[in-house]
Amino acid sequence: MTLRQLLTTDAVSLCKIQDAAFGSAWSAADLAALIDAPSGFGFIAMAGDDAAAFILCRQIIDEAEILVLATRPESQRKGLGARLLTAAANQARQSVHTLFLEVAADNAPALSLYAKTGFVVAGRREKYYTRPNGAEDAIVLRLDLNRPGAPAYGHLRGHGLEPPVGSN
Numbered sequence: 001m002t003l004r005q006l007l008t009t010d011a012v013s014l015c016k017i018q019d020a021a022f023g024s025a026w027s028a029a030d031l032a033a034l035i036d037a038p039s040g041f042g043f044i045a046m047a048g049d050d051a052a053a054f055i056l057c058r059q060i061i062d063e064a065e066i067l068v069l070a071t072r073p074e075s076q077r078k079g080l081g082a083r084l085l086t087a088a089a090n091q092a093r094q095s096v097h098t099l100f101l102e103v104a105a106d107n108a109p110a111l112s113l114y115a116k117t118g119f120v121v122a123g124r125r126e127k128y129y130t131r132p133n134g135a136e137d138a139i140v141l142r143l144d145l146n147r148p149g150a151p152a153y154g155h156l157r158g159h160g161l162e163p164p165v166g167s168n
């Protein structure tokens, strides 16, 4: 499995991964525009000619945010999500200090991955995601890219989600 930078020509492959992983997707045109924008960056994991997983981020002034992280179901639990997060954190660190994301409060696999990677809770947006029977909160997570133990140091801490120092 190899990782490389996202290209606009990956957009259709990214849609297929998203559809398989989430059951919904940004359009190929939206994804291509995000990749093409000066603020956009990300990585794709390839098994030969097949795209297995990707991460798409954007930089906004002095912060970066993860817009999408998805691994095809048959390629999950093989470390791709963690590798992509590490690659994105390494790139973001070159220009910003903090990486943010939003994740649904009921997305246990993703919450586990982010906790292992060193993200901490930065906030909560109530009833942010639509669900068939109502709505689910979004948890806002933050990774301090300059903290020892952040992914550049290749260390997955394995702790639970912790509130940042000084928060309630």
Ligand SMILES: CC(C)(COP(=O)(O)OP(=O)(O)OC[C@H]1O[C@@H](n2cnc3c(N)ncnc32)[C@H](O)[C@@H]1OP(=O)(O)O)[C@@H](O)C(=O)NCCC(=O)NCCS
Pocket (backbone or CB within 6 Å): 021, 022, 053, 069, 070, 071, 072, 075, 076, 077, 078, 079, 080, 081, 082, 083, 101, 102, 103, 104, 107, 108, 109, 110, 112, 113, 114, 116
């Ligand atoms: C979340 C997601 C990207 C993880 O991708 P992945 O390639 O399987 O991730 P990894 O193999 O690197 O997993 C790393 C850790 O994440 C956690 N994890 C991943 N899948 C999990 C699952 N199904 N159940 C519980 N924990 C899980 C585990 O802690 C895992 O470590 P372990 O395998 O040593 O136990 C993938 O499950 C996915 O695409 N889900 C649907 C889309 C999504 O929810 N994206 C995130 C939105 S914010």
